[in-house]
Amino acid sequence: MASVDLVDVRKAYGDHEVIHGVSISISDGQFVALVGPSGCGKSTLLRMIAGLEPITAGEIRIDSKVVNDLEPKDRDIAMVFQNYALYPHKNVADNMGFALQMRRVPKPQIAERVKRAAEILGLVPYLGRYPRQLSGGQRQRVAMGRAIVRDPKVFLFDEPLSNLDAKLRVQMRAEIKELHQRLKTTTVYVTHDQVEAMTMADKIVVLHDGVVEQIGSPLELYDRPANLFVAGFIGSPAMNMIQGIIRPGATPTFEAEDGTQLPLSGAPSNSDGRKAIYGFRPEHLTLGGPVKTEIAVIEPTGSETQVVARLAGQKIVGVFRERISARPGEMLAVAPNLSSVHLFDATSGQRLQ
Amino acid sequence: MxxxxxxxxxxxxxxxxxxxxxxxxxxxxxxxxxxxxxxxxxxxxxxxxxxxxxxxxxxxxxxxxxxxxxxIGLSPDTIGETSTPREEFLKRFENSIIASLCAAALAVVIGSCAAYGLSRFNYKFGPMRNKDISFFFLSQLILPPVVLAMPFLVLYKELALLDTRIGLILIYTLTVLPIVIWIMRDQFDTIPTELEQAALVDGCSAWSAFLRIILPIALPGMVAAFILSVILCWNEYFFAALLTSTSAKTLPVMVASQTGSQGINWWSMAALSTAAILPLIVIGIFLERYIVKGLTAGSVK
Known part of the structure; x- marks a missing residue:
């Protein structure tokens, strides 16, 4: 177990820089998710931690020791790949024991540790099988088993669940989280799925175009997104965003482009007439209120009702616990929950309050 | 019902x-x-x-x-007696076997290394990239061997390689190398790079990842390339006829030399040919599945 620190890490291919100075500090035993859309550099970053990709500038420290020039084998990390990368010519036990074998651990000890890992993962009946004889979920477990027999300083996961079907993914998600709670090994987990990141991680790093947009706990990111990108990326259905102008005063309001007035609990200082974005999450709408919307689609799911409506010439989504009997085309009066309204600057996209 | x-x-x-x-x-x-x-x-x-x-x-x-x-001294009544033609035949047979096996083995070792490099690393040789380098190797097959006859004759004379097995092995290695590189590159391309990366993380160096993980997976392809090389070398006539005379002469040259001035000795030529194709038939029957497995892309997963 160890801490991992990235200090102003950069990666360039020729003149083309793809990672623009990323600094992350991961404390001992933490589960950190690197999340972002495809091409944001999250896998590259993980491979740089692993040592599979050289870094152009900056410093990577594992357990306070700079590992920039260390070979992957000397970094004491274990990695789980998206396609599992199981050795097809070795059976499950040999796959899991290979790293120990490379480190010249005595055979009986290898067998013992492989057996223990197999017990944790429920792989004991499959130890003699070859990867091609296993199902996707079992292969996934073998890949994790290969990582945990090592008892490394850091686990690195590179989108490990994206090759599984939806049901198995949810199940493995819980298993990985449980495994982490049991082993308490520092973990860096790359995913493009924000739900995976939210549910599993202690800390989320949102990456976009090779830049860190925000670092924080899942709920921090959800409740106080630092900018428009994080606000739009975290949460499903996504946050509603309306362009307009801030009107402070006795009763501060937000005036959308078509003149629709939206309530504000308070306006940031010096914000009179400032162009901004008014954001609120679908579940932070309550029925009955000053804001009139025109219903476009109603989707009841039983536990809740999702409403797609028009507000200020824009489609917004609302999620209500109540059942709604209105029809498309009718007006629905709603009120945004004032304490959960987010304001972002229209040009920089940064959070205003 | x-x-x-x-x-x-x-x-x-x-x-x-x-x-x-x-x-x-x-x-x-x-x-x-x-x-x-x-x-x-x-x-x-x-x-x-x-x-x-x-x-x-x-x-x-x-x-x-x-x-x-x-x-050729291989009939039931002559097999026990000393026979010059049989000795001659066995010598040619031995030459053929040694030249083919050694050349094929050498070509597979060198070719696999070249192919692995071409499949995994990005090279720049002047304006040439990996694709161009691969094509350059394969393009050696376009050149008719006749063009090389004179230069090789002169070269081998200078190097004292004429009529030696070593000389034959070297030129055969050279002629089958492009095919081996091509087959092995395809073979390595079907193996995901994550396997080496997993091996690197698991504690291998680049070489041990290649030797312990990639090579065993690519084995069917190597066997196929080896067999194909053996067959090509075994059948080779032109360079054998050109560069050998007495001591290193191979079977195909001996078969061809049965067309003497007194007409063609069909029977002895046929007996020689039968003996010459026998090893290939054995290879075909016993190792055919390796050839098929190795030449079918994507078989390794």
């Missing part, structure tokens, strides 16, 4: 008739393919009259005779 019975009856009748047609065609094709071997084999038991009159079926058309095999 009766209706489904009738229907399955119909299906099985159609199934059987289509099977009969397919197997009939396959048997016909097998006969066409195997006929030259049959013809060579039977000719080694014929005398001149049988050859010229085109007799085909032993004991019906002609009476088998050991003459062809006697001429």
């Amino acid at each position: 009766g209706r489904t019975g009738a229907r399955t009856g119909g299906i099985s009748a159609r199934y059987f008739s289509s099977r009969i047609v397919i197997y009939g065609l396959l048997i016909l094709w097998a006969i066409i393919c195997l006929f030259p071997i049959y013809w060579t084999f039977t000719t080694s038991f014929k005398v001149a009259v049988n050859v010229t009159q085109g007799h085909l079926i032993p004991w019906v058309d002609f009476t088998p005779d050991w003459r062809g095999w006697r001429s």
Whole structure:
């Protein structure tokens, strides 16, 4: 177990820089998710931690020791790949024991540790099988088993669940989280799925175009997104965003482009007439209120009702616990929950309050 | 119930008739393919009259005779005695075996290394990238060997490699190398790079990842490339005829030399040919599945 620190890490291919100075500090035993859309550099970053990709500038420290020039084998990390990368010519036990074998651990000890890992993962009946004889979920477990027999300083996961079907993914998600709670090994987990990141991680790093947009706990990111990108990326259905102008005063309001007035609990200082974005999450709408919307689609799911409506010439989504009997085309009066309204600057996209 | 019975009856009748047609065609094709071997084999038991009159079926058309095999000292009555032709034949056979096996082994070792590099690393050689380098290797096959005849004759003379097995092994390695590189590159391309990366993380160096993880997976392809190389070298005539004379001469040259001034010794030529194709038949029967496995891309997963 160890801490991992990235200090102003950069990666360039020729003149083309793809990672623009990323600094992350991961404390001992933490589960950190690197999340972002495809091409944001999250896998590259993980491979740089692993040592599979050289870094152009900056410093990577594992357990306070700079590992920039260390070979992957000397970094004491274990990695789980998206396609599992199981050795097809070795059976499950040999796959899991290979790293120990490379480190010249005595055979009986290898067998013992492989057996223990197999017990944790429920792989004991499959130890003699070859990867091609296993199902996707079992292969996934073998890949994790290969990582945990090592008892490394850091686990690195590179989108490990994206090759599984939806049901198995949810199940493995819980298993990985449980495994982490049991082993308490520092973990860096790359995913493009924000739900995976939210549910599993202690800390989320949102990456976009090779830049860190925000670092924080899942709920921090959800409740106080630092900018428009994080606000739009975290949460499903996504946050509603309306362009307009801030009107402070006795009763501060937000005036959308078509003149629709939206309530504000308070306006940031010096914000009179400032162009901004008014954001609120679908579940932070309550029925009955000053804001009139025109219903476009109603989707009841039983536990809740999702409403797609028009507000200020824009489609917004609302999620209500109540059942709604209105029809498309009718007006629905709603009120945004004032304490959960987010304001972002229209040009920089940064959070205003 | 009766209706489904009738229907399955119909299906099985159609199934059987289509099977009969397919197997009939396959048997016909097998006969066409195997006929030259049959013809060579039977000719080694014929005398001149049988050859010229085109007799085909032993004991019906002609009476088998050991003459062809006697001429190379391999008939039952000559096998125990000392025989110069047999010694000559065995020497040629040995030359062929050593030259083919060594050249194929050398080509597979060198070719695999080259192919692995081309598959995994990005090279820049002047304006040439990996694709161009691969094509450059393969393009060596376009050049007709005749063009190389004079330069190689001069080169080998200077290096004292004429009429030596080493010289033959070297030139054979060179001629099969492009094919080996091509096969092995395809083979390595089908292996995901994550496997090496997993091996690197697991504690391997680049070389041990190649030797312990990639090579065993690429083994069927290597066996296929090896067999193909052996066959190509075994059949090679031109350079053998050009660069060897007495001590390093190979079987194909000996077979061809049976066309003497007194006409062609069909029987001894056929006996020699039969002995020459025998190793290839053995390879074909026992190692065919490796060839198929190795040449089928994506078989390794």
